[in-house]
Amino acid sequence: MYSLDAAGGWAVTWAAVKQPCSVHGLCGKNAVCEYQPSLRCSCVPGYEMVDRRDWRKGCNPTFSLPAANCSASSEKRFTFVKVASTDFYGYDVGYNSSVTFEYCKSLCLSMCSCAAFAYKKDGTGQCYPKGVLFNGYTSPTAPGNIYLKVPSDLNAEAPPPSMALDCTLNGSDAAIDPPTYVDTYGALRSGPNLSYLFWFAAVLGFLELLFAATAWWFMSGQESMPSSLEAGYRLVMGTQFRRFTYRELKKVTGDFNEVLGRGGSGVVYRGVLDKTTVVAVKELTNVLQGEEEFWAEMTVFGRINHINLVRIWGFCSEGKHKLLVYEYVENGSLDRHLFGEDNSKALAWRERFKIALGAAKGLAYLHHECLEWVIHCDVKPENILLTRDLDPKIADFGLSKLSRRKAVGDGVQLSQMRGTTGYMAPEWVLGLPIDAKVDVYSYGIVLLEILMGSRITEQRTVDGKERLQMSQIVQALEQVVASGDVVSLVDSRLNGQFNPRQAMEMLKISLSCIMEERSSRPAMDDIFKALIACDDEDEHPAYLL
Structure with a gap:
């Protein structure tokens, strides 16, 4: 909102966003946003502006990084430039906790796609390699530093170019200064055009009275939760993400009376919105993030929308209470x-x-199509829910970022990991950096269980005395592929009513997913393409052997 000052010029007196640096992509790629004290964008060291007239175009590097052989002599060819109290939100190409600074540095050196890494020296040892430098901001309260990957011979000591983001109207400058919005109201005094000031004061006074009356009416009706909250619930019906109060969710769930399920990340309760809409309310445990970080993660979750993912309708964050509100999926897990x-x-x-096809499609969306890369970390049958028509929807995606983890030497304590025994990739046990291939491994196990109708962990020797090890299971499956006899492997309850070509393809995909060397595992989008290639839905055959 603008108003005339005493000299007849325009001044900013109110803004909807009081921290413009939180606006996605405000300063563009490879740039940081800060207040000095007015809003200012600047390129990070080693980068230059694309267009001085439009900061949204960001900055380009003054150097080039090779697209291959990143690990060869990387320490000699590259160095890192520290940018203090700075972070780039999102676009992580991985996440590691309880690691040393040197490990995080070497990890970025070995990754072709790593342009920088963020490291928090607060005792948690959190390492975030960055693939794209977007949403950068500098603040004294930033939780850590960013380290830019640049060639060793680059002179990155020169101060980066910067420019204040000012609004200019009729030739008069009106600098946007978020920390002083309140003070700007006091700058309004008598000037050459008093009618503008009079009308502005009248409108402002009316808005303040309206706000006070609305607040009083809302607070007075909290006990009975009448129609004032029903409007908020209708927003959910319009698939709009919203925040709930703990008091609301307590009433919605009947004081958390009916438990739908329990898991490592929390307890799920049944709730009813607007007297008709059934929802699932999950009370989270072991949440590491503070209020601000939790809100940031929720904004990411709220934008995720896919037919094979359980929709998140809202959340609650009040002190120790952290809850998520999901759509209710009728047929359970x-x-x-x-x-x-x-x-x-x-x-x-x-x-x-x-x-199998829908679950692959949902995971492929999380890995390859989301604005921010999401790893599930706990793919299992319990986290695949079925609708009334038995369409799959993946639940609990993204919760790995909210889980607390504890260090054990250079690894992570398994009881605090996002994973379930029998579905966890070898990387978890070996303490290796985690990437999307852990989901591929887990999906391979689930695919086998869909094929066989029983849990992999319950497979036993012929005499039934001992459980089979994973290596023994893989060896037996390879023999089935070699012989081409998939009948003995498929769930006997089907009585031979299945498609042999699809069954063999599912078996081959499963074997490729559970390879011990993760680089040998396929990507989820390739898995989806392989399954869709043998989907003969259009022909609707009778699946008879």
């Missing part, structure tokens, strides 16, 4: 249908293939 004892309710082959 896959494990109840896949491992149930009632043979008459066993999933048909067409339904199994549809579930």
Whole structure:
């Protein structure tokens, strides 16, 4: 909002966003936003402005990084420039906790896609390699420093170019200065045009009275939660992300009375919005982030929308209370249908293939299509929910960023990891950096269980005395592929009613997913393409052997 000052010039007296640096992409790529005291954008060392008239175009590097052989003599060819009290939110190409600074540095050196890394020296040893330098900001309260990857021979000591972001109207400068918005109201005094001041004061006074009356009415009606909250619930019906109060969710769930399920990340309760809409309310445990970081993660979750992902409708963050509100998925989790004892309710082959295809599609979206790269870290049948039509929806994605982890030497304590025994990739145990291939491994196990109708961890020797090790299972599966006889492997409850070509393709994909060397595992989008290639849904055949 602008108003005339005493000299007849325009001044900013109010703004909807009081911290413009939090606006996505305000300063463009490879640039940081800061207040000095007015809003200012500047290129990071080693970069230069693309267009001085438009900061949204960001900065370009004055050097080039090779696209291959990044690990060869990287320490000699590259160095890191420290930019203190600075961070770039999002676009991480990995995440590691409880690691040393030198380990984080060497990790970035070995990654072709790593342009910089953020490291928090607060005792947690959190390392964030960055693939893209976007949403940069500098602040004395920033949790750590950013270290830019540049060639060793680059002179990055010169001060980076910068420019204040000012608004100019009719030739008069009106600098946007977020820390002094309140003070600017006091700058309004008599000037050459008093009518503007009069009308501005009148409108402002009316808005203040309206706000006070609305606040009083809202607070007075909190006990009964009448129609004032129903409007908020209708926003959820319009798929708009919103924040709930703990008091609201306590009433919605009937004081957290009906438990739908329990897991490593928290307890899920049944709730009802607007007297008709059933929701699932998850009370999170072991949340590491503070209020501001938790809000930032929620803004990312709120933008994720895919037919094969459980939709998050909102959240609550009040002190120790951290809760998520999900859409309710009618048919429960896959494990109840896949491992149930009632043979008459066993999933048909067409339904199994549809579930495998949909789960792959959802994970491919998280890995390759999201604005920010998301790793699930706990893919298992319990986290694949089924709709009324048995379409799959993946739940609990993104919660790995909110989980508390504890250090054990150079690794991570397994009881605090995002993972379940039997579905965890070898990287977890070996303490290696975690990437999307851990989800690929877990998906491979789930795919095998869909095929076989039983848990991999329950496979036993012929005499039934000992459980098979993973290496023994892989060896047996390879023999099935070599012989081409997949009949003995498919769930016997199907009574031979399945598609042999699809079953063999699922088996081959599973074997490629559970390779011990993660570089040998396929990407989720390749898995989805392989499955869709053998989907003969258009023909609708009778799946008979």
